Amino acid sequence: MAQRHWLITGVSSGFGRIMAERLLARGDRVAGTVRDLSVMDGLKAQYGERLWLTKLDLSETGTIRDMVDRAWGALGRVDVVVSNAGYGLMGAAEELTDEQVCHQIDTNLLGSIQLIRATLPHLRAQGGGRILQLSSMGGQVAFPGGSLYHATKWGVEGFVEAVAQEVEVFGIGCTIIEPGGARTDFRHRSARLGPVLAAYDASPSRMVNRVIADTNRLSPGDPVKMVEAMIASVDQTPAPRRLALGSDAYRAMHAQLSARLEALGAQRELACSTDVLAGPDAESAQPWYAATVSKRP
Template sequence: MRTWFITGTSTGFGRIMTQKLLERGDRVAATLREPEKLNDLRERFGDKLWVAKLDVTDSKELTKVVDAAFAELKHIDVVVNNAGYAAFGAVDELSEAQIRRQLDTNVVGSILVTRAAVPHLRRQGGGRILQISSMGGQIALPGLCLYHASKWAIEGFFEALIPDVTSFNIEATLVEPAGAHTNFIGSIDNAEPLAVYADTIVGERRRALASPKDYKLPLSPDKAVDAMIASVDTSPAPKRLALGSGAYNLMHKGLSERLASLEEQKDIAFRADFDE
């Protein structure tokens, strides 16, 4: 039996993971902005489920909630940064409020949860962190410039964090799923459109997102969550966990193109060094 701390458990991957873990006998510290959304699971699983109200953009409350979870549950094996937000729009369509919410939720919130959890994990002799990122942490799609900025940022953070904490037996995995039929598409926060983008790829993507049922997304949310849970049994932890054929194909294409471009610039790169 493991004990898990999970953010953003009202819907999507967070809700699915919480229920699966409880059904198999694990304990879950579930955090979300509206705790009443887990009342049905509270009734079914009793004290196996610890629930706290948390908006990860509230930095003061965040540390209190993480500390309380470790204090009351004594030992937490896995911390899952799942809370997320996505804003859609071209750069000059996006409001400052959307920009700040995007970065505060997906980047600052995850960093602060991690910062609050690491001292506890260190004291207890180790643990695992799952950071729910996205294939969008390796590639970029039109109209989601701000969302991709948040995912590329959190991936850079964990690239550096992992070696920083490995000597304390703390491991971490960046989870990179493709798009899935959770609540993600329907919950995207659309910027106020500018007419100048109507006939561009941004306008095209905006119209497509307006009909999410037309999206054929092959990734199974249930299978994706099963893979996330199973990854905790693997040690050393995989640094990245790609989920879905769409994620694999798009990331493979993007990484291959970037590597080919780098190779083309090898001579230029080396010539920029001091002469021997």
């Protein structure tokens, strides 16, 4: 296999670190971002020029385009962009501070959007490439206590879903990665909680506080196997639009989507009755977006 060049945000730990290690071990080149360069000293010493590193705080969106330009300059080209950096802000919506809300959106949503936007001119100029956007089963399913995290993941999935259709003509493929719980340090290192309001002790949102506090609770997902599946997806043509990873992700997403389809089906008659031409001919009308909607799941 020919050497590939990868740009990965957030390579200091979790999926990003595992991916960087496995790619470097097989001979690829990696441009990685971290908030603290010192945590990468060992990997940098081992792989030298094949690992290019720079500091990046994804919430500082004004610095992203310069980082992308420098990464392309260092590697010459980037075959795969992995938008991985992010974290989970947990707690009932009312409990979170305004500052926490803004930082979560700036990091997970706006940071991911601006990263992808910054890479598109380079990918077009070189004739194509792949974008892997790390989401979560939380981009399809919502649980109490995760409202702001879900808002960013549902938001970025909608963004990538549209962008994928915009850029396919340029040979750029986009895949949304939707892992379930994995045995990384996400819950006990990356996740953050809002202040606790006693009124919410009776709310199901308090579940997330207990889950994060319980260090003995193990997630089912193997992060190495998940990363291997992410890497392997780059060899699939066309690019899979979504990649569900983990039995918990599959079960939760399948149940949620099935319930939504059932609820939608029950509203078919009502939905069609509100058209200008209500009745049997309503569904044959062509909406303005009909020609642009991708038929591929």
